[in-house]
Amino acid sequence: MAKIIKNREIVADDWKTLTLAANETAETVRLPFGPVLVPLAVWRARKSDLIHREWEHGHALGIWLGPRDDPADIAAELDDFSVVAVHFPLASDGRGYSIATLLRSRYGYRGELRAFGAVGHDQIHYLQRVGFDSYVVDAPERAVAGLDDFSESYQAAANQPLPLFRRRGAVA
Amino acid sequence: MYRYNEIDRRLVRERVVQFRDQVRRHLAGELSADAFRPLRLQNGLYIERHGPMLRIAVPYGQLSSKQLRTLARIARTYDRGVGHFSTRHNLQLNWVRLDQAPDILAELAKVDMHAIQTSGACIRNVTTDPLAGVSPQEVADPRPWAEILRQWSTLHPEFAYLPRKFKVAFSGGPDDAANLRIHDLGLQLVRSAAGELGFRVLVGGGLGRTPILAKALRDFLPWRHLLTYTEAILRIFNLHGRRDKLHKARIKILVEALGVEEFARQVEAEWAQLKDGPATLTEAEASRVAAHFEAPEYETLPKLDAGFEFARRHDRQFAAWVAHNVHEHRVPGYVAVTLSLKAPGRAPGDATSEQMEAAADLAERFGFAEIRTTQTQNLLLPDVMKRDLFNLWQLARNAGLATPGAGLINDIVACPGGDYCSLALARSIPLAQAIQQRFAGIAVQQDIGALRLNISGCMNACGHHHVGSIGVLGVDKHGAEFYQITLGGATGLEAALGKVIGPAVAAADVPGVIERLVDNYRLCRRPRERFIDTLQRVGPESFQAAAYGNTPTIEREAANG
Numbered sequence: 129m130a131k132i133i134k135n136r137e138i139v140a141d142d143w144k145t146l147t148l149a150a151n152e153t154a155e156t157v158r159l160p161f162g163p164v165l166v167p168l169a170v171w172r173a174r175k176s177d178l179i180h181r182e183w184e185h186g187h188a189l190g191i192w193l194g195p196r197d198d199p200a201d202i203a204a205e206l207d208d209f210s211v212v213a214v215h216f217p218l219a220s221d222g223r224g225y226s227i228a229t230l231l232r233s234r235y236g237y238r239g240e241l242r243a244f245g246a247v248g249h250d251q252i253h254y255l256q257r258v259g260f261d262s263y264v265v266d267a268p269e270r271a272v273a274g275l276d277d278f279s280e281s282y283q284a285a286a287n288q289p290l291p292l293f294r295r296r297g298a299v300a
Numbered sequence: 301m302y303r304y305n306e307i308d309r310r311l312v313r314e315r316v317v318q319f320r321d322q323v324r325r326h327l328a329g330e331l332s333a334d335a336f337r338p339l340r341l342q343n344g345l346y347i348e349r350h351g352p353m354l355r356i357a358v359p360y361g362q363l364s365s366k367q368l369r370t371l372a373r374i375a376r377t378y379d380r381g382v383g384h385f386s387t388r389h390n391l392q393l394n395w396v397r398l399d400q401a402p403d404i405l406a407e408l409a410k411v412d413m414h415a416i417q418t419s420g421a422c423i424r425n426v427t428t429d430p431l432a433g434v435s436p437q438e439v440a441d442p443r444p445w446a447e448i449l450r451q452w453s454t455l456h457p458e459f460a461y462l463p464r465k466f467k468v469a470f471s472g473g474p475d476d477a478a479n480l481r482i483h484d485l486g487l488q489l490v491r492s493a494a495g496e497l498g499f500r501v502l503v504g505g506g507l508g509r510t511p512i513l514a515k516a517l518r519d520f521l522p523w524r525h526l527l528t529y530t531e532a533i534l535r536i537f538n539l540h541g542r543r544d545k546l547h548k549a550r551i552k553i554l555v556e557a558l559g560v561e562e563f564a565r566q567v568e569a570e571w572a573q574l575k576d577g578p579a580t581l582t583e584a585e586a587s588r589v590a591a592h593f594e595a596p597e598y599e600t601l602p603k604l605d606a607g608f609e610f611a612r613r614h615d616r617q618f619a620a621w622v623a624h625n626v627h628e629h630r631v632p633g634y635v636a637v638t639l640s641l642k643a644p645g646r647a648p649g650d651a652t653s654e655q656m657e658a659a660a661d662l663a664e665r666f667g668f669a670e671i672r673t674t675q676t677q678n679l680l681l682p683d684v685m686k687r688d689l690f691n692l693w694q695l696a697r698n699a700g701l702a703t704p705g706a707g708l709i710n711d712i713v714a715c716p717g718g719d720y721c722s723l724a725l726a727r728s729i730p731l732a733q734a735i736q737q738r739f740a741g742i743a744v745q746q747d748i749g750a751l752r753l754n755i756s757g758c759m760n761a762c763g764h765h766h767v768g769s770i771g772v773l774g775v776d777k778h779g780a781e782f783y784q785i786t787l788g789g790a791t792g793l794e795a796a797l798g799k800v801i802g803p804a805v806a807a808a809d810v811p812g813v814i815e816r817l818v819d820n821y822r823l824c825r826r827p828r829e830r831f832i833d834t835l836q837r838v839g840p841e842s843f844q845a846a847a848y849g850n851t852p853t854i855e856r857e858a859a860n861g
Contacts, residue, residue, distance in 0.1 A: 220338055220421065222461025226538045229458050234573060250322060250331075250339055257457035277318045280307050282451045284579050285458065291527075292307065292451075293585035294578055 133272050134262040143211060145192060146170060163188035165213050168197045179208065195223035203235040212237060216245035225258045232259035232286035249274040259286030301362050301670060302447045302592040304412040311455065312409045315416055319343045320402035327399065342422055342460065344415030345401055349722045354393045354401060355418040356408060358673050360428040360446040361389035365660035365669040370411045372656035378404050384716055385641060385649040387764055389427050389673045390418055394720045416454055421462045423453035427469045429477035430674040433593060434682045436630040438472030439489045440497055444590040445526060446470045448581065452527050459534050463541035464549035474793065479675060481505045481513040481795040482767060484551045485533060490520060498522040503533060504555030507761035511797050512552040515560045517567065523586065527579045532571035596668040596683060601633025605686040618693055620742045621704040626689065633686055639679040639696055640703035644736050647729040648714040649677030658699030666692050676713055678706060708745040709753050710736045713764055717757030717774065724757030726774020726781045731755060731810055738811040748818055751831045752791065767791045769831050770814060771798045783810050787843055788835050801844045813847045820846035
């Protein structure tokens, strides 16, 4: 089983990430056995199917968003997911940081928020700041150190709702 | 100026530790060149023609003499004893070694400096007017707001991987010496009818391949909302800016594509969610930061200084220097002084370690130990007593910092060009030198009057050629260096983009073309008319004809009439 970083620990992970191949459609793609992260298109096409699987068969349900997906589309349904994951096709594609910010700060998502794709040691500090709490990365045992690259921050963000200047005021 | 507290220092130190580990992993083969690239860029490190170039941040152009001495020492220890001041206040070192870059950053951290976000697709160093805080025209000092934005943008977790770089400038008043309209985001301090302080917000400016002047996004934003409104703009840009093509990725392309009204609507909708939230600035924070920029203890002086007036009348060289390199100050008896980095035969913006130390000496002796870096690639002492000017001038002259004619034709703005930069197609430095030779002598330059000459080695426009009265752009024609000439660019309030006058010319012909353009101006001008005013009045045709060696089509009588 793959190892990921979750809540700062290295843990085994059995979630499967469903992606649509070129010849597959959201309506007909076969769902794998066990806990599954489905793309937004599959969630839209197969809602009742997916909820039934979870309720009747206990297969935990999660969703993953790509950088073009609008988190507003699932804002009312966030309670349906055990995990929301955000895909980073390239490390330089920073849309996922805003998507996470919106999920946490605007839509009030409190469950597991997972980053996967082209992210690692050098990104996870910022990922943590915008609200991610699990990370699919290479060599998680080494990468986990990146979470602690900085001990303070100026800005408000999902993991720290008050900017430094408001906290400074409170201390003084 | 702003003094770091323990938290500011800790963040910069932690950044050095983080980058040292990234360099180590890269050199050990654990971090590929591709994965390392955005990380080194966000620490100011480019890989250039001769190896790495390090760009050090000088936030809103403000340096203490101690910091400038450190820069001098770093240039001497880790480079070849010379640094290049860029058009965005920063200092570039062209000959550093990758494995020593973390050591340089550690040295910088000791004097509260860094190279954080001086490159890469993130929020870059904040710029402003070099006369901030001393300009008689300004509505309010922009530096506290620039510092507040610097802190907010530093290590911002959401906006580190934007579609493209994002440059913010503040201007203290209506004269706009900060050139807001060539920035992604421009913030001009204004007062509302009720007397409240706030910002006029401009968005979507930028030079490069597709030069566009920023457009007004909001006429008045109360100061408390500076950060929430900026956050709204950046979130819209981060989510919706193009990422498919590098040269279509700046916010200006998004603003053009949506139209500024639709862009404004999206920003306002996003802002409605953030407005009055925790990131809203407080009175306490605004005063805390503003206290760092309180005026030094000025002496009470008469507006006129007899000794200065005497020297000016009796020393023509001093008078020529004073005429252009000394600037009005809001406090009687004080002036601001440009220390020129445009000595003939030197690359525009270059300063040796000795010159940096000399500038630090002058600042300590005459100017409260403070130095500014300017968008025109010079240094500036913001607070000098008129009675010290003659003395200062003599010392500055010995250090090669008193080239007269700031703002005139030989105060050339130029990028490092193909001698250093791996992007450049043409060598801007030797060209600048050839042009300066053509217009040698302050009397010649004074006769030509206000004229901005800008040279960029390539489309990226680091020399801001689009906003030069005369702009020169290096292009590649079948492997040979050629130069495209633009006319009619302007900065500040009257900001305009220059237009190409015709086919590109060979390097050797550029000084001649510029001389003929200037001659045509002298032929056509009316009394006290500046180059760009004449150009605007008579149109570009006679200039085009003159540039390529044809007879000017304008009649002398008509021009003089």
